[in-house]
Amino acid sequence: MITGIDLGGTYIKGALFNKKRIIKRLKFKTPSGGKNICDAIIDLIYTLCPDPGYAGIGIPGMIYKGRVVQAPNLRGFEGFEIKKYLAKKLKFPFYIENDANCAALGEKYFGHGKNLKDFIVLTLGTGVGGGIFSGGKLLRGKDFLGGEIGHITVFPGGIKCGCGKKGCLEMYASKQGLKKILNRDIEPEEVAERAKKSIKKYIKVFETMGYALGIACGNLVNIFNPSAIIFSGGLSKSYDLFKKNFFKTLKNNAFPHLLKDLKIRVSELGDDTGVLGAISLIFYEKEPI
Ligand SMILES: [Zn+2]
Numbered sequence: 001m002i003t004g005i006d007l008g009g010t011y012i013k014g015a016l017f018n019k020k021r022i023i024k025r026l027k028f029k030t031p032s033g034g035k036n037i038c039d040a041i042i043d044l045i046y047t048l049c050p051d052p053g054y055a056g057i058g059i060p061g062m063i064y065k066g067r068v069v070q071a072p073n074l075r076g077f078e079g080f081e082i083k084k085y086l087a088k089k090l091k092f093p094f095y096i097e098n099d100a101n102c103a104a105l106g107e108k109y110f111g112h113g114k115n116l117k118d119f120i121v122l123t124l125g126t127g128v129g130g131g132i133f134s135g136g137k138l139l140r141g142k143d144f145l146g147g148e149i150g151h152i153t154v155f156p157g158g159i160k161c162g163c164g165k166k167g168c169l170e171m172y173a174s175k176q177g178l179k180k181i182l183n184r185d186i187e188p189e190e191v192a193e194r195a196k197k198s199i200k201k202y203i204k205v206f207e208t209m210g211y212a213l214g215i216a217c218g219n220l221v222n223i224f225n226p227s228a229i230i231f232s233g234g235l236s237k238s239y240d241l242f243k244k245n246f247f248k249t250l251k252n253n254a255f256p257h258l259l260k261d262l263k264i265r266v267s268e269l270g271d272d273t274g275v276l277g278a279i280s281l282i283f284y285e286k287e288p289i
Helices: 034-048 082-089 099-110 175-182 188-196 200-224 234-253 270-286
Strands: 002-007 011-018 021-029 054-059 062-064 067-070 094-098 119-124 128-134 228-232 263-266
Touching (some): 002 034, 011 034, 021 034, 021 270, 034 082, 062 094, 067 082, 082 094, 094 099, 099 119, 099 128, 119 200, 119 234, 175 188, 175 200, 188 200, 200 234, 234 263
Parallel strands (some): 002 054
Antiparallel strands (some): 002 011
16 A cells, blocks of 8 residues: 655645555644654654555655755755655655656646646646656656746746745746735635626736746747646636636747647646645656656
8 A cells, every 4th residue: 555645834634545546534734844744744654554565755845865955835844854864764665756746747647647748737826836747757857856837937027936036937826926916815715706706906816827827838838849738736726717818828929830739727636636646656656657
């Protein structure tokens, strides 16, 4: 049996997978500090199954040579030697990967990416993550730090992003971005409700989001020539509110020939996206496709 762990800023979610389906789910509150976070992950895994065969762990950040190099949503996690620490306690093979790459793997094995060799996943959540499959392989880059789609510049000199740059896609297509644009603490669901009630200010937020995603995806399509672009994460539920501007901008920025058979999809994995992605990581690492 295998376990999939989805480490988030608020919860650590875990799932036990047997043969073809999830048979148990569990979640713990995310503590702060690298050691506490890892102890909670270990506890969660062994609570799900005393003797698991493998574990896949999705992390909201960047890992380089077994160390967390960036994790803006997890306090006290940056700089932590995660691989070394977990290896002392987990007596079976485990894999760690960035959560957006896990989302792409989840689509490959369980979602719209099945049977596709070239597709791109954009996770529209607290931030914007990206996972790119090219020629059947997850594109990771020289240092395993590539695929940062959320930080493509879409408005040069625009809103300042958490990464330090200005005008990143993340500032126009994520929960954090919406809060900055509207200058208040508001949930994406509420922004969507107001847009549906035809309140101009909120409609504009989604129009800008569609435009920003159209610019970024237009460039990605020209570079990677994917079969599909898949939107995942909480804000993908508002697809109907941003799709008009998205398509218009995409058409203006991508070569027409590359758009001919391109499929645009919204993920259907729902609340299991994170854990299924982590489980998929095991399939991918054990037997790369
Ligand atoms: Zn950025």
